[in-house]
Amino acid sequence: MSKAVVLLSGGIDSTVCLADAVNRFNGPENVIALTLFYGQKHAKELESAKAVAGYFGVQHVIKNLADVFEFDNNPLLAKSTEAVPEGDYATQQRESNGMVKTYVPFRNGLFLSYATAIAYSLGASWVVYGAHADDAAGNAYPDCSVAFYTALSQAVYEGTGHKVQLFAPLISSFKKGIVKKGLELGAPFHLTWSCYNGTEKACGKCGTCIDRKKAFEANGVKDPIEYAE
Amino acid sequence: MSKAVVLLSGGIDSTVCLADAVNRFNGPENVIALTLFYGQKHAKELESAKAVAGYFGVQHVIKNLADVFEFDNNPLLAKSTEAVPEGDYATQQRESNGMVKTYVPFRNGLFLSYATAIAYSLGASWVVYGAHADDAAGNAYPDCSVAFYTALSQAVYEGTGHKVQLFAPLISSFKKGIVKKGLELGAPFHLTWSCYNGTEKACGKCGTCIDRKKAFEANGVKDPIEYAE
Numbered sequence: 001m002s003k004a005v006v007l008l009s010g011g012i013d014s015t016v017c018l019a020d021a022v023n024r025f026n027g028p029e030n031v032i033a034l035t036l037f038y039g040q041k042h043a044k045e046l047e048s049a050k051a052v053a054g055y056f057g058v059q060h061v062i063k064n065l066a067d068v069f070e071f072d073n074n075p076l077l078a079k080s081t082e083a084v085p086e087g088d089y090a091t092q093q094r095e096s097n098g099m100v101k102t103y104v105p106f107r108n109g110l111f112l113s114y115a116t117a118i119a120y121s122l123g124a125s126w127v128v129y130g131a132h133a134d135d136a137a138g139n140a141y142p143d144c145s146v147a148f149y150t151a152l153s154q155a156v157y158e159g160t161g162h163k164v165q166l167f168a169p170l171i172s173s174f175k176k177g178i179v180k181k182g183l184e185l186g187a188p189f190h191l192t193w194s195c196y197n198g199t200e201k202a203c204g205k206c207g208t209c210i211d212r213k214k215a216f217e218a219n220g221v222k223d224p225i226e227y228a229e
Numbered sequence: 230m231s232k233a234v235v236l237l238s239g240g241i242d243s244t245v246c247l248a249d250a251v252n253r254f255n256g257p258e259n260v261i262a263l264t265l266f267y268g269q270k271h272a273k274e275l276e277s278a279k280a281v282a283g284y285f286g287v288q289h290v291i292k293n294l295a296d297v298f299e300f301d302n303n304p305l306l307a308k309s310t311e312a313v314p315e316g317d318y319a320t321q322q323r324e325s326n327g328m329v330k331t332y333v334p335f336r337n338g339l340f341l342s343y344a345t346a347i348a349y350s351l352g353a354s355w356v357v358y359g360a361h362a363d364d365a366a367g368n369a370y371p372d373c374s375v376a377f378y379t380a381l382s383q384a385v386y387e388g389t390g391h392k393v394q395l396f397a398p399l400i401s402s403f404k405k406g407i408v409k410k411g412l413e414l415g416a417p418f419h420l421t422w423s424c425y426n427g428t429e430k431a432c433g434k435c436g437t438c439i440d441r442k443k444a445f446e447a448n449g450v451k452d453p454i455e456y457a458e
Contacts (some may be wrong), residue, residue, distance in 0.1 A: 045410055061299075067292055068343055071350035099390045106342060109388045113335060113342040120334035121300040143388035151383035158380055159338045159372035161328045195246035 002077040003124035004167070005115050008060075010048030011194045012168060012187070012212060013130030016178050018056060018184040020090050020169055021128050028058040036111050036197035038104065039066030039077045041084070042198020051191040061118065076115060076196060085194040086205045090138075102196065102207065105196045112166060116156050119164050127156065132170040132178060134211060146171060148218060159195065175215035183221065190224035201228040232353035233396070234344050237262040237289075239277030240423045241441060242399055246406050246434070247285060247415040249398055250357050257287040263347060265340050267333065268295030268306045270313070271427020280420040290347065294339065296441075303333050305425060313425040315434045329369045331425065331436065337372035338381060341395060345385050348393050356385065361399040361407060363440060373398060404444035410457030412450065419453035430457040 006021045009016045033056075053060035064122070071191040074080045075082040085101050110156035111145040115127045115175045140146060170178055182189060182229065195202035202209050204227040216223040235250045238244045250260045262285075264278040264378035275291070280287035305309040314330050315451060322329040337360065344356045364373035379385050382395040408439055411418060423441045433456040 008441070063296055063324050069350065070290075071347060105346040107346070107391070109384060110342040110346050113339040116335040117297050117339050118300060118334075121298065139390060144389040145387060146300075148387040151380050151387055154380035154383050155338060155377055157333070158377040159335050161332070161368060161371040164335070206388055211404060225430050228402070 002032045002126060003031045003032070003054045003119075003122065004126035005034050005119040005122070005124050006058075007034050007111055007115055007127070007129040007226050008049045008053060009130075009191060010035070010045040010050075010052060011130075011208070012182060012192050012215075012216050013053050013132055013178055015189070015192050016047075016182040016185065017057070017128050017130040017169060018052060019026060019182060020188040022058065023185065026128075027138050031056070031058045032118070032122060032124060033058050033060045034115050035060065035062045035070060036114060037062065037066060038068055038107065039079065040198075041076060041078045041127070041196070043078075044193045044195070044198050048191055048193035049175050052188060055188045062221055065114065067106070067165060068110065074102065076102050076104060084206050085146050086212045095203050099142060100207070103141055103143075105121045106143060108141075110147070116160060116164050116166075120160055121146055124164065126165055126167050128167045128169065128172050131168045133172055140156070148226070169190070176218040179215040179219050183219065199228060201226045203227075232259045232261070232348075233357050234261045234263050234348040234351070234353050235281060235287075236340055236344055236356070236358040237264050237278045238359075239264070239274040239279075239281060239421060240359075240437070241404075241411060241418060241421050241444075242361055242407055243278075244413040244416050245414065246283050246357050246359040246398060246416070247281060247287070248411060248416040249419040251285050251287065254355075254413065257285050258289045259346070260273060261351060261353060262289045263344050264289065264291045265343060266293045266295060267336065268298055268308065269427075270305060270307045270309075270425070272445070273422045273427050277420055277422035281417060283428065284417045284420060287432055292343070294320065294343065297339065297386070298333070303331065305331050305333060311434050317439045328371060329436070332370055332372075335372060337377070339392065341381060341385070344396075345389060345393050349389055355394055355396050357396045357398065360397045360400050362401055362403050365400075367390050370452050373413050384400075395441060404440050406445040408444040408450070412448065421454070428457060430455045432456075433458045 131144040360373040
């Protein structure tokens with residue numbers, strides 16, 4: 001029976017990936033959730049990831065990679081002097097001419113490589129992650145693009161002697177479709193956290209809050225988490 | 230002026246890469262050496278890396294990634310219950326039918342991704358590493374192959390929004406040519422360490438010792454380090 005390592009941030013995309021993997025790989029015993037902390041402004045995502053992994057009953061590996069961003073000042077990092085930008089991604093992109101400020105240097109490349117090493121050690125043939133079409137649009141997050149995914153998939157396959165492969169089940173999906181899929185799979189959206197800020201309730205104003213709210217609305221369903229406004 | 234991050238293990242390949250980069254990028258101020266500790270059996274490589282970086286006067290970043298191999302029992306790891314195999318790689322490969330036991334799961338993929346994140350943060354456009362043709366032969370180390378390098382190069386370029394590229398100047402060279410190049414560049418081979426064992430003198434019996442000794446002999450030069458035998 002093949003096994004999978006699923007990158008789990010605690011947001012809705014990775015939670016849907018985990019729900020999908022538990023189905024696809026025939027039960028939680030064949031799935032390992034991997035959460036990588038990278039020095040975010042808050043630990044809310046980490047708490048959500050723990051709750052989601054617990055909900056599905058999968059093994060949960062948590063590692064700290066914050067050290068890699070010693071030289072970075074990304075607004076998502078706790079040590080950053082910059083505030084998390086407000087407004088939707090499209091507006092942010094018009095201002096930045098492409099990549100958004102919340103792009104964390106090659107984070108997905110690093111996380112997927114880390115997951116590949118863990119997968120190989122644990123005898124898992126698949127590494128699953130929740131990149132999707134919205135994040136890649138206009139190259140907002142270039143490490144979510146199909147071009148990146150295709151190339152890294154090949155690198156993982158070659159670099160492990162054909163033992164491990166990547167799988168991004170949401171790569172062609174938009175947020176609306178991801179929420180729809182999650183609702184069908186019974187994903188525990190009430191346990192997830194998407195907001196870039198670590199406030200008690202989600203801010204509702206950052207790029208990821210705006211995307212999330214719209215996606216639930218488009219499905220005619222109330223988002224089960226609470227917002228500040 | 231473009232800058233480069235060079236992966237530096239403290240062995241002869243990465244030392245030649247560093248010597249080459251200091252030339253190619255017009256001085257030590259444009260080069261950052263990056264050494265990643267991954268839980269090896271000994272710290273001899275790390276000490277050599279420090280000495281080599283100091284020799285060239287480049288900034289030296291040292292990080293610890295040992296945690297990623299929590300689930301692994303590779304003979305190169307300090308926590309491993311397995312001994313480092315003796316004999317040349319070709320013999321080991323006949324026994325293992327391809328990949329050698331000292332392949333550390335996707336280590337190069339992880340190290341290069343880590344280096345890419347650091348390069349992006351420091352404004353360096355290049356990540357240099359010392360993969361070479363001997364290590365890739367017969368897929369002994371699949372993460373040294375041209376197929377892996379080509380794919381990961383593409384992933385790095387795409388995943389950083391075309392800001393960072395990989396460069397493997399030795400990818401088509403064999404050990405003999407690498408030693409030759411190092412001699413021409415004045416690489417400080419006397420400061421390097423290649424042996425997989427952490428004994429006072431190099432063992433002379435592991436795959437990497439055998440390769441190294443042959444390469445110096447083929448150049449008609451005495452290896453400046455001492456061997457136990």
